[in-house]
Amino acid sequence: MTAPHPGEVRWHDVGFAYPEGPPVLDGVDLVVADGEVVLVVGGSGSGKSTLLRTVNGLVPHTTGGRFRGAVGVGPLDVTGLRPRDLAGAVGFVHQDPEAQVVVDEVEHDVAFVLENLGLPEADMRRRVEEVLDAVGIAALRHRSPSTLSGGERQRCAVAGALAAAPAVLVLDEPTSMLDPQGADDVLAAVARLADDLGTTVVMAEHRLERAAPLADRAVVLADGRVAADGAPGPVLAGDPGAPPVAHLGRLLGWDPPPLTVREARRRARTTPVALSPSPVPDPPAPGEPLVVARGLAAGHGGRTPVLRGVDLTLHRGEVVALVGRNGSGKSTLLRTLADLAAPEAGTVDRRGRVALVPQDPSSLLFSPTVRDEVAETCRLVGRDADEVEPWLARLALTDLADRHPRSLSTGERQRVAVAAVAVGGAPVLLLDEPTRGIDATSRAALEAAATAHAAGGGAVVIATHDVELAARTATRVVSLGGGEVVADGPARQVLSGSLFAPQVLRVLPPHLTVAEVAAALPTRTGGPR
Structure with a gap:
């Protein structure tokens, strides 16, 4: 039997409940192939963060609770390992970046995991320099994390996870606190790891307009179970959190709905949209x-x-x-x-x-x-x-x-x-x-x-x-x-x-939202905002 690739991640009949709480995961069976980029989506409380935390043993080893099933990363059985045992194989970025700060200087905090892995100093310096540049925080290297904004701390956490060059990178809402340029920088660095080094990426993210184009697959969780699994376009097209251009495509009958602005602009050119010339609404006059x-x-x-x-x-x-x-x-x-x-x-x-x-x-x-x-x-x-x-x-x-x-x-x-x-x-x-x-x-x-x-x-x-x-x-x-x-x-x-x-403004100006486009159609059509 062929040994699993280092970046393969496997869940078999995984169930979990926090202490004295209801089940959060309930019979998850899932395999992520080596080098694949998988986007995990679902409503708040659907189990996304818990699922991700099973990959490096944070669940159940640091949480307690009732766990069943098996989780594997490459040849490793994660079930019997603790997070520190997996530091070289799995890079993890918390939803809360403050939870990953260890050292009171950005540069040293990024290097912390490398020191624990025993890398030679020359290799550590090279890797730290590379990830500081990759996520655009070189200017922050001597700052204390406590003086940074939430988004700057989030980029530092991503840099720390990238530094170890893990076979598997797990990202829990990595752009939730980032400005648009910062989000683009971080996701571009993740894409380079996946494309150039074959790093496996498992990412939970609500900002699908940026994350969806990177993914090979999308997995939807609902009530702790896998509700859908497949190519991002078909899986995400009907999701409430799908990019605005996908909702725009559904409103206008574009099949399949686009996931990117570039694709939506192309569809708008090839399938012109007749919209009412009525003026867009003005904001209400402010009060005292x-x-x-x-x-x-x-x-x-x-x-x-x-x-x-x-x-x-x-x-x-x-x-x-x-x-x-x-x-x-x-x-x-x-x-x-x-x-x-x-x-x-x-x-x-x-x-x-x-x-x-x-x-x-x-x-x-x-x-x-x-x-x-x-x-x-x-x-x-x-x-x-x-x-x-x-x-x-x-x-x-x-x-x-x-x-x-x-x-x-x-x-x-x-x-x-x-x-x-x-x-x-x-x-x-x-x-x-x-x-x-x-x-x-x-x-x-x-x-x-x-x-x-x-x-x-x-x-x-x-x-x-x-x-x-x-x-x-x-x-x-x-x-x-x-x-x-x-x-x-x-x-x-x-x-x-x-x-x-x-997104809608970049496709059909001067309209800002799908609701404004719906209101401007000759025959008024309802649709999501």
């Missing part, structure tokens, strides 16, 4: 100011300010998308607006309460159940607990209300954190990367809640790298660059001038 910031400068103390001379006014009725590269100052601006960080210069005039949901939802979650978590906010601010159930329903959390928040997936915890903050009734909600790691259904619920809050006279600021979210939801886009406001205006105006414009 709720927050006025003037001349803001802020930083981390003793370093060059992260923000420099920022002027920003937030009005009733607005949903503002705050965009910009990793490290541009988005999170610092939100913390300063929320009075969680003192400005070094300038003023902030708050005409009502301002509430912030940070990037890490776990920092807000302490109660034993989801319902208790949301109710605790009402208690602290003296509001009627009658608001708890409506917010649970609004963010599709009713079925999770009796679960412990920390037993949930990252995407589910994000929604709980938003509900726990929003129920407090603050007129201004600041959401820092709220769609990180959440599925399309959860994202739609969050977008609807943000739009409803603004329509009710509040204001919402969403710091995001997701231009598709900005296109669907924002009335206004503010772009930061180098700590300064480099663009501020209606969403259509700012996004139209971007190199990373939404």
Whole structure:
């Protein structure tokens, strides 16, 4: 019998449940061939992260719980091995990049796994240099990870996994916190590993517009089982999280639906689309100011300010998308607006309460159940607990209300954190990367809640790298660059001038979303947004 190739990954009848929890995986049978790139998709809580963590033994060795079945990597039986035993064979990137930081300097942190593998110093230096360049973080080599933005830490985690040149690379939402350029850099580095070195890649990702074109196969998980497995096009075409151009193709009857902008533009040229000349909708007029910031400068103390001379006014009725590269100052601006960080210069005039949901939802979650978590906010601010159930329903959390928040997936915890903050009734909600790691259904619920809050006279600021979210939801886009406001205006105006414009805008301008195209068809046709 031929020995398995080093990069082959096998699951046989794998089932798993966390301690005192329901089954998360239930009879998974799957084989990933050596050198294959497989994209794992599914709703929040479907078991994607748990499945990935079985590849290097994180599940069950660091989690406990009830495990059955067998997992193999090449000739190795993972079931009897611990993560440290697999460090040279499996590179792993967590959904939470903070979980992988070991050393207090980027360059040394990337080299940590190589030191443990006993590589000669010359080889270590070469590999570290190569991966720092590959993911675009050479300029950060002497920085402490604690001073980096979430997206910069995520790129460092990817670099650390690439450094060991593993036979299998496992990536759990590797671009969830990255700006468009950073996401392209990381996925390009992954593609080079797969194409040039034959590295096997198993990746869970919700941002399918970038990840789908890289994949040889797509595997859909639902309720801990493999629900679909095949070529990305047919498998993903009907998925709610499919790229916008796929939804556009379904609306316009393109068969098969495209997965890339290039393919969609070609279809639009060969099959012209007759759209109504009616004007695209204008954003609603903003109401009175709720927050006025003037001349803001802020930083981390003793370093060059992260923000420099920022002027920003937030009005009733607005949903503002705050965009910009990793490290541009988005999170610092939100913390300063929320009075969680003192400005070094300038003023902030708050005409009502301002509430912030940070990037890490776990920092807000302490109660034993989801319902208790949301109710605790009402208690602290003296509001009627009658608001708890409506917010649970609004963010599709009713079925999770009796679960412990920390037993949930990252995407589910994000929604709980938003509900726990929003129920407090603050007129201004600041959401820092709220769609990180959440599925399309959860994202739609969050977008609807943000739009409803603004329509009710509040204001919402969403710091995001997701231009598709900005296109669907924002009335206004503010772009930061180098700590300064480099663009501020209606969403259509700012996004139209971007190199990373939404997919539909690049195919059928001036339309931003599939919903706008549907409304412009001569015979109105419904379709996903």
